[in-house]
Amino acid sequence: MKTPTTGFAIAIDGPVGVGKSTTAKLVARLLNMTYIDTGAMYRAVALHTLRTGEPPEQSISNLNIELHHENGTQKIYLNNENITDAIRTQEISEFTSAQIATNELVRKKLVTLQQQIAKNNSVVMDGRDISSQVLPWAQLKIYLDAAPEIRARRRTNDLLSRGQPADFSQVLQETLTRDHRDKNRPISPLIQTPDAIYIDTADMTIQEVAEKIASYAISTTTKGAIPCSTAQSEA
Numbered sequence: 279m280k281t282p283t284t285g286f287a288i289a290i291d292g293p294v295g296v297g298k299s300t301t302a303k304l305v306a307r308l309l310n311m312t313y314i315d316t317g318a319m320y321r322a323v324a325l326h327t328l329r330t331g332e333p334p335e336q337s338i339s340n341l342n343i344e345l346h347h348e349n350g351t352q353k354i355y356l357n358n359e360n361i362t363d364a365i366r367t368q369e370i371s372e373f374t375s376a377q378i379a380t381n382e383l384v385r386k387k388l389v390t391l392q393q394q395i396a397k398n399n400s401v402v403m404d405g406r407d408i409s410s411q412v413l414p415w416a417q418l419k420i421y422l423d424a425a426p427e428i429r430a431r432r433r434t435n436d437l438l439s440r441g442q443p444a445d446f447s448q449v450l451q452e453t454l455t456r457d458h459r460d461k462n463r464p465i466s467p468l469i470q471t472p473d474a475i476y477i478d479t480a481d482m483t484i485q486e487v488a489e490k491i492a493s494y495a496i497s498t499t500t501k502g503a504i505p506c507s508t509a510q511s512e513a
Contacts, residue, residue, distance in 0.1 A: 286311070286400045287415070288495055289408035292422035293468060294375075294456045295429030297484055298404035301422065303352070304488035306402040309495055314395055316405040316412065317374075318354045319343050319388050321365035324374040326356060335383040343391070368437065368444075368452075375456055379406075380463050407466035409474050418498050419474035420491055426453050428480050 288311070290302050299315060306313035322343050327334050344355045353362045364370075378384055389412050395401065396413060403412060409419040430450035437444035460468040470476060475494060479487050 285397070286417055286495070286499065287396055287413045288402045288418045288420065288491065289413045289416035289474075290402065290404040290420045290422060290491070291406055291409050291468065291470070291474065292404075293406075293426075293429065293453075293460065294371075295433040295453055296422045296424050296479060297432065297487070298422055300484050301479075301487050301491070302402045302404040304484060305491050305495075308488060308492045309400075309402075311400040311402050312395075313352060314392060314401050314403045315345065315352055315354065316388070316392055316403055316408065318345070318352075318362075318365060319391070320374050320378050320384070321370050322354055322356045322361060323384055323388075324370050324378045325361055325365050327378065328370070328373060334378055334381050338384050338387050343388075345395075366440065368442065372452065375459060379460075380465055382465055385466060406460055406468040409471040410469055411466045414471075418491075418495050419471055420494070421470040421474040421476050422479050422487065423476065424478060424480045426450065426457060429453055 288302075288305060290298050290305075292298050299317065303313050305311070323334050323338060323341065326332070326337060326341060330337070342355075342357050346353045346355060353360055354365070355361065392403065392412050396403070401413075403416075405412065409416060409421070427450060430446060430453045433453065434444045434446045434449045437449070457468075477487060477490065482490075
């Protein structure tokens with residue numbers, strides 16, 4: 279596929295467990311773009327907070343968070359320590375959502391960092407406020423969605439595959455709680471922006487979703503517009 283020009287940005291938003299990160303990584307690979315794992319940045323702050331007990335608004339200015347590409351995969355470093363695996367636990371996920379993602383000073387610091395990275399690169403970013411707050415100028419905005427039960431099942435299988443204990447009923451309840459929290463938080467809530475294309479991933483594989491997004495990106499760069507027939511409002 280033809281690579282979008284420098285400065286081209288794809289923003290992918292959606293609720294927990296919808297497959298944003300996996301999809302975004304594949305889209306970036308298909309289009310030879312840079313994937314920015316914004317969620318990992320917030321998780322890094324969460325890990326530091328849990329380890330030290332320091333309030334994140336006090337420590338955020340002294341944290342050095344870096345994204346490195348090693349052997350074809352993205353690694354995240356916190357103060358020169360590779361924490362890629364350490365931040366992928368259910369505890370970190372829940373703490374990030376409840377305590378870190380809602381912290382205004384943390385968001386301001388990380389959003390500025392994310393925007394700086396995007397200025398001189400062609401990037402794919404995923405999160406909950408990428409289209410609305412981080413990259414409102416993104417040429418392509420995508421909103422991924424699926425029913426809570428489907429997302430909970432995916433999350434359960436993912437945790438089990440990592441060797442972590444997971445109970446579907448518990449994960450489903452956590453998914454519903456996260457949905458409510460993310461959509462109703464006062465700072466940068468999860469929304470589908472009016473110009474975002476809605477994709478229901480329930481009956482699609484990650485490969486199919488990524489290829490669909492990539493085709494929209496190519497269409498955008500060659501025709502200057504995104505077909506709007508597939509966009510719909512969030513349920």
